[in-house]
Amino acid sequence: MSEQPDAPKTLLITVTGKDRPGVTSTIFRTLARAGVEVIDLEQIVLRRRLVLGVLVTAPRDWKKLRDQVQDAAESIGMSVEIERGTGDNRTRREGRCHVTVIGSPLPASAVAAMTGRIADSGANIDRIVRMARYPVTAIEFHVSGVPVERLRAILVKEAVRSGIDVAVQPASLLRHSMRLIVMDVDSTLIQGEVIEMIAAHAGCEAEVARVTEAAMRGELDFEQSLRQRVALLKGVPESALEEVYESIQLNPGARTLVRTLRRLGYRFALVSGGFNQITDRIAAELGIHYAQANQLEVVDGHLTGEVIGEVVDRAGKAAALRRFAADVGVPESAVIAIGDGANDLDMLNAAGLGIAYNAKPVVQAAADTAVNVPYLDAIMYLLGISREEIEAADAAAGIVTPAPPV
Known part of the structure; x- marks a missing residue:
């Protein structure tokens, strides 16, 4: 017997309802x-409501299966929709990237704006995953179909308008590899x-403070500004460093960031225009x-108003990054x-991210991405690590995390 001309090649089964044990096993x-x-x-x-989507090949008698799935769903108090189709749901290989959106709070208007710009660019959202809901809301979109740099330029502008943070990164194995984190110290x-x-x-x-602010804005040469400021410290007793x-x-x-990523084999480096007596x-x-x-x-127990050796300035920080990367044995892209x-x-600019x-x-x-929430560990959401995973690892180590508000 030949296949009916209107017979679908696939069935998309969507089951929704109150979450309970056994839903997935019953359907399967x-x-x-x-x-x-x-x-x-x-x-x-989501809020104890389950959404299960299954794409399967369609049998010859697909209507019989449709009825059986509907009966099974009804027996456990769930609703089901079954859609016929011919696609196999292949993700586009071009321009695959991760778009991470962070807000505190994250208004629906901002999500509407970001997803609207993704659609306008011609890209497709293949998957959406929540990375955190407290103390910030972080959502990751798996996107394909548009070059990463083009999408980043579009979304960064929208993020500024919407008052949220966004990171657009290529989807690659590098995201899952052991990496080196190089951090500034002061105000970071x-x-x-x-x-x-x-x-x-x-x-x-x-x-x-006035000179520091001008230097951080790029209005003054860093080495010149550092020597100018350090000269004002002449005569300060060395004991003041202990008090500082x-x-x-x-x-x-900060502690959560370092603790969690060290568990995953990451290496860390501090590169500072400050002072090694502290760092x-x-x-x-x-x-x-x-x-x-x-x-x-x-x-004689007092600061002389001078620094010893070469100043760690803008170029010196980049050179230190390259040296540490070589010592760890990772490329700068990592x-x-x-x-x-x-x-x-x-x-x-020297770093991969x-x-x-x-x-x-x-x-x-000038940076690849900006994080403006006051939580340094929010950076882990950009690496595909969720708040639930962080807290589970801490709990296994006996570290108690305060419960989020209901």
């Missing part, structure tokens, strides 16, 4: 009896600027593998750099 027992092949499968649970890993904290002991904090270290506060999520201790405390910073000269100031620009973290406008404009 029915499909198994019909001897169909599974082509694609997705399942999500920690809150505030160490040199200003030291300057408070010399009574010149306001003057130093004890007063340092890490940015929220080396931070690195030791957090278990960071490499650190490079400037060294304050100390004579390096993630995080910074906030103009002296971080060469470092961000440069992230402007609560950065100056000139830095946000």
Whole structure:
């Protein structure tokens, strides 16, 4: 007997309803009896509501299977829709990328704007995954059909208008490999600027802060500005460095970021225009593998107002990144750099992924992506790591995470 001319080649089965044990197994027992092949499968649970989508090959008597699936769904209190088709749901290979959207909050208007721009570009959203719902909302879209650079340019502009963050990255194996994280320290890993904290002991904090701000905006040569500021610290007792270290506060999520990625084999480096009397201790405390910073000269227990050796400036940060990458044995494309100031620009450009973290406008404009929420561990969502995975790993290690609001 020949196949009917209108017989479908595939069936898309969508099951919805209140989540309960046994839904998926009930549906698949029915499909198994019909001897169909599974082509694609997705399942999500949202507020205890389950959505199960199954794409299968259509048997000769597809109407009989339709009736059987409907009966099975009704027996467990679920609704079902069955759509006939001919496609096999192949994802387009061209322009495959991950688009991560982060907001605190994430308004529906922003999601509408971002998905609208994706559609306008001619790209297709193949999959949507929630990465986090607290303390920020992070959603990842798997997109295909448009070159990554073109899509990034479109979405970055829309993100600025919508007041949210977006990262557009190529879909590749590199995202799942062991990588090196290179971080700035002042106003990135920690809150505030160490040199200003030291300057408070010399009574010149306001003057130093003014020069620091201009340097971070790129208005002053970094080395010149550093030497100018350090000169104002002459005579400060060395004991002030201990007081500064004890007063340092890490940015929220910093410990979680380092702890989680170290579990996955990542390596970390601190590259700072600050001072190794502070950064080396931070690195030791957090278990960071490499650190490079400037060294304050100390004579007879007091700062001399000079730095020893070459200054770690904008070019020096990029050179340190390359040196650490070579030592770890990873290409620069496998390096993630995080910074906030103009002296971080060469470092961000040298990395495979440069992230402007609560950065100056000139830095946000030049970086691959910007993160403006106050949580450093939000960067892990850009790497495909969800909040649930982070918390599960912490729980296994006996670390208690505060429960999110209901």
